[in-house]
Structure formats: structure tokens, C-alpha cells
Amino acid sequence: MERTVSFRLNGKAASVTADDERMLLWVLRSDLGLTGTKFGCGEGLCGACTVVVEGVALRSCVTPLKDVAGKHVLTIEGLGGEGLHAIQQAFRDHHAFQCGYCTPGMILTAYAFLQKTPRPTRDQIIAAMDDNLCRCGSHTRIVTAIQQAALAGKAGA
């Protein structure tokens, strides 16, 4: 249904007039120009399009716009304030990426996870990240980076 959907996006008010069944990924990328959220599979299988909605990591490629009405959506562009968020810093320090294409989705999945589980075990990190795919094979560094971010204690900030 074509209508105006209002929500909070990266801390600011946003509204989009569109068919509210459209997937959030395309609204973010093509209507709002936020290209940090990536298309990977279109079926919620890879995690490249992950955004955080009300603290929960969601696959924007299978999340209709209507589902975020009145809610707060966080994308990679909204993470961190003036500087980098502790998770971004840890990914940077450990080179927890290669091609970088899955990285925004990895960081946002880790962000939502650490908010709920600020002192995770290695096994908990692996379970939380398991549905995010990385073809370059940065897994071991991503796990280390998330551990560092958790230790920094600022992960939920």
C-alpha cells in the first residue's frame, strides 16, 4: 500500500512515501542513498544487508518498510559518533575484513549481539555470527575483534 511511513533513522526523523510492502534494503539504498547497507542474496541468507531495528539485527532485504514504522533503524552510517564505535575500531585494529563487502552487516550484527550479551564467550560469538557469510574468510579476525570490542566495555554505548 502506497503511504508515508515515518521512523527514526540513525537518530533522526525520517519518512518515506512508498509502497509499504517494499523491502527496507531498497528504500535505504535507492530512496535514501544509504549505500553502506549491501545487497548480497535477497533472501535473508547472507547478512550483508543487516541493520539494527530497536536493538535487534534484521535482514533489511526481507524486512518490509511497514515493519519499521515508528521504530528506530540503525545503519552502518549511524554507528559511532564523532569517531569510530568500539566495534568498528576493533575491526579496524584487527583487519577483520578483506573485501569489506560483508563488513557493515558483520559490525551491526555484532553490535546488536553485544548489547544483549556484553561479556560473551567465544562460542556465543560464533553462534551469534553464524548466519553472516564472509567469502574472504575473515572469520577468525572477526571473532577476535568482537572479543576486543566486548573487553573495551563500550560495545553497548
Next chain:
Amino acid sequence: MELSRREFAKLTGAGLFVFFQEPERIPRRVATASDFNAFLKIGEDGRVQCLVGKVELGQGAMTSLAQVLAEELDVAFDSVDVVMGDTDLCPYDMGTFGSMTTPLLVPVVRRAGAEARAVLLAMAAERLGVPVERLRVKNGVVADSTGAGASLSYGRLVEGKRIERHLANIRVKPVTEFQVIGRSPRRKDALDKVTGKARYAADQLPAGLLHARLLRPPAHGARCRSVDTSAAEQVPGVRVVKDGDLVAVLHERPDVAAAALAKVKAEFNSQPEVPDEKTIFDHLLKIAPQPRVVAESGNLAEGERLSSGIVEQTYLHGYGAHATIETHSATAVVEDGRLTVWASTQAPFMVKEQVARGAGFSADKVRVISRYVGGGFGGKTEAGQAVEAARLAKITGRPVQVVWNRREEFFYDHFRPAAVIRIRAGTTAAGKIALWDAQIIGAGDREGRPFYAIPHQRIAAAGGWMGGNPPGMHPFEVGPWRAPSVNSNTFSRESHIDVLAAKGGFDPLEFRLNNLTDARMRRVLESAAKQFGWKAAKAPSGRGVGVACGIYSNSCNATMAEVAVHKDGRVQVKRVVIALDVGVVLNPDGLRQQAEGAVMMGMGYALSEEVRFRGGKVLTENFDDYQISRFSSLPEIEVVLADNPQTNALGGGEPPIIAMGAALANAVYDATGKRLLELPMTQERVKAALG
């Protein structure tokens, strides 16, 4: 410089490859620019631009190239900005593949930096009135080493101008003087990638952009009989383009274009009979041309006479997809008769020619930009999507973006070819390999010749990723896949080495060392064994440990793995040790990243990545039926880097992956006593082998 295929092959060197299938696709120029100004620009502010036609695919070239330029110019690493993959700004480059950046481009950039430094010193000597021998450079500032007199920065010397002077007899630094090379500075692309600011081809959103979705056949070989686009045309804002073979639905929103494409009704003719994933290996043997002998020494009959035990085995390797998380993407803009295409490609200069031909532009009116690419692995050397976007931009007069969806990505991927490799080999009673007779069908012959000291051997090959495949051999396109040929050839060779070791009652490591004279390979095997804590035993020992080694373009790799094989057929990789000798290491952390990534990707081709197909249809359509390694499959990974300053720096992107298939197959055998002859060793196949 015009080159024949033969000359081109010579220039790229033994072991490096040519993958062009048709003569017209051979790049016309191989030699890159000779003027150092093509590779570097010094700004008035002292910042240095390093310009190269290579592409940052994730492999870290942006960082290692900045290191080598900073090293030779004597400027701070942080003052170097690297501009890559832009055909207007960067000097010609053939493409980013074959682990060639380090062995072939790095020496060129080093010479450019060294010559520029020498010229700048000569200029400074004149300006400062000081003999050049007395001058020293640090962080781009030239000063009198006696401490007297003024100093001059590169920025002030050059004043933003092109340096018109040149010098001969340029000396690059010896390894002992390296200060930036051999270290692991922060990656140049780190900040862009952790903030989401890295812009890939689909992240270009020029004003007026239309997103295109294209009509695709249901199967390879199917031809469109009729098409009805009337329902799609009713969707507000949709534009339909029909141009020869191309039927596209365009809209300002990509998802609206996709929904409108679903309204296009099309009929395709019946598909030809082609093999499926079960019959493919018999099909390959039937259709492949007569194998050609690619290496031969000694006398096979003599080898048979010397052998006390001869074993013949046939190894199978299925098709492999590249499965990069970024699909093929392109954004094309036509402005004043000039075409600019942002494309996810490993080879922007080749794509420039491809796009010019495909969209009807003269090449000098085409610019291709490939700054960040979301993974390549050999799968982004062709850029059909760039041609599609360019054609549509030309026809519509609007900027057009084409992003393949995941199904299109699997459908149009140029898979690693399926392979059938038969090896007949024998050993003497003392455990020396005396006979090796191998026939490689499908994989290609690269590194097909064993590096063991085998007196009587013959290697024959037919077909491969780079061509030589008769029509109908493969039901879809095949092409290079990270370390092309070499994953299949290493799997078969190193599996068979273990078969021989087991038959003779030898420990697999001891058996290898007993047959190796190559000092570098012996050394990486010994360093891997030390790190792994290898304890000699005849396989199967029940411990689940395996070893394999391999050479790729003169780089040596020894891989050891420990697995647990579950009753349900699931193989859990617990630990992998990789020892590498890639000559001088430019960036140790970068090389470790490549090796860690290769372990994960190697586990994929060894255990789970399988393409299913039937009747020309690719049944594998998304990540739920193409299983790449995940966090839960992560083993402990240890990487050992050989310190080898005697060998020039070699590429590191491909060598670490080559031995994963055999190391895991050998570990599965050691655990269970069952020899898996086919990759991938899926849960189903392992379960069947366990009985």
C-alpha cells in the same frame, strides 16, 4: 606493443597464466608505462599518489603497493594515497589475477619510486648547492647529512608539477635496507570499510539513475521464442527496452524494476540434452579431446619394472562457484558521447575494451572505474553486467545500474571446471617413487607435474579453465577460480602420494621428504610439522591428521590438518597449519590474512561447495544450497611464514589455498581408513564411504 599469444605467454612467465579463450581477447599491450610519472604524483602538500591499474579485491594490494612506493621514495607510508582500477587515471594493467601483483607490478612500482627519488635528489642538490652524495631523505624531506644548510621537501621541489627528468641505472633498495616493506601497517582501506564509506560499483547513484532487471533464460542453451512485455509496461515509471537479445525492465527503484520484470511473459525453446552433476564425469571422459603430453621424463616401462607396488586411482572434482558476496554490478553513465562505467571487475582495462565493443563506443571514449570490489577469486574477470549497463545507458540516455541477483550470479558464473584425474604410480621397496603416469581431464595442466624426484613420469592433459574444451564439454561457462587448475591437481597428486605411502607402510610426511629434493619445499614441510607437532605414524592412525603440499607459481605451501569425522558423515576441521614460502614477504599480516581466508575457502571446496545442475539449468541458486564455510566451521588456524630473503617477493593470494583439499582428504583417511576420491567430501559422500 602488439603481442602474439605465444609472446604474451612468455612475458607472463612460466607458471603464470593466460586465460583468454579467443585470440581477440588477448590484451594488446602487456608492457605497462615506462615513465615513472605514470605511477606516482607528488602534490604540493607532499602527499604522494600511487597510481596502479590493479584492483583492491580485498587481497590488500592497496596497502602493499603503498608500502613499496613509500620504501623506495623514502616518504612516510601514511603520506601515500593509492588510486586503483581507474582506466583514465592509472597506467594500463592487464588485470588483477594469478597472484601477479607482487611478482610483476611491485618491481615496476619500486623502480618508479627509486628513479623518482634519484631525480628529486638531483634536483635538490642543484637547489641547495650541495653535492648529491651529501644529501639524505627522510619522510619526503631532503636535507644535508652534515646538518648544515637548508632542507627541502619533495612537495616544494616538485611544486605540483610533473617531473620531466629521467635517470638510467636505477638502484632499488636491497632487502637489508627495507624499513617499510616487511612490516604490517594499518590497511589503507580499513577506515572506508568499517564505516560503510567504501563505495562499490552499485553504490554509485548518479542523478536520474535507472535500475535495470533483465530477462534471463531458464537454462543454458535455451533461446527466447516469444516475449510479451505489455503487463510490465503498465507499471508506473517503468521503461522497457528490447534490443536484440536484450530485454530489460528499468525503473528508478531496483525492487520495482524486479517486480515489473516478473510480469514479463516469455517462452523459451526446449533445452538440449546436457549432463547433470551425476553424469558429468563420464561425460567429460567421453567428450574430452585426446590428452596431450605436457611433461615427460625417463621411461614409463622402466618405472614399472622398478616399482614393487603400483596403484591406479581416479580422482574427481566437481564444479565450483566463486560466490562472492558482492554480485556482478555496474553503473553506467553516458555524457557528451563519453561512457563511464563503475564495474565490479578484476580487469578494468579488459572490461574497457569489452564494453566499448559491446556497447558500440570507441575505446578512447570509455572509462572504467573499479575502486572497491566485493571479492573476485577469478570470477570477476568477465563483466557482462558492465556491457548490459552500458548498452542500456546508451539506449535510454539515462544512467543505468545493473546488479545481478544471486540466481543470476550462479547462472552466469564461470565455474571452476569439473575434473577427472587418473594417476597410476609406483614405488620401490625402499619407498622411492619410480613411476608417475597422470591424465588430467578438465582441470588444466598448471602445476600438474609433480615436484617430487620421480625418474619416470608422464603427464597428459586435455581441456581446462583457460580453454581447449570442445563445444558441449561443459554445460555452462568455466573459468579461473582462485589458483586455477592447482586445487584439483594438488588434491589428486597429494591424495595419491598418501595412497602410495599407506601401501608402503610409511608415515605420510616421511614418505614425502624421502621423495623430495626441492630445498624450499622440504623446509616448509618441516616448519609445518614443527608447528603442528606432527608425530610419525602409518595412516590410518585414527587420529585424523593429514598433510599435503604444493607449489603455485614458485610459491611453496605445506598444509597440515586435524579433523574429527562424525558417524553421520560430518567432517569437523579442528586445526589447520599452513607453512608458506613466498620469497620476500612484503606485508606479513597481509599474507596471514590471505592464508586464513584460504583455509576457510579451501574447506568450502573440500567439504561442502557443490554446484547442482540438470538440463542446462543451474539448480544451485542461493547460499542455502551452496554452502560456504561459516563461523561455526572455523578451525584453529596457524600460519608459518618462511623467512626467505633470497627469493623475490611472490604473490600470496592463491598459494595458501591449493593444498586444503588433499590435506583434508588425507586427514579423513587417517581418521577412518576411508579414501575419499571425490571433492567435495560432502556429509552424504562421507557417510556413504563410512558404510
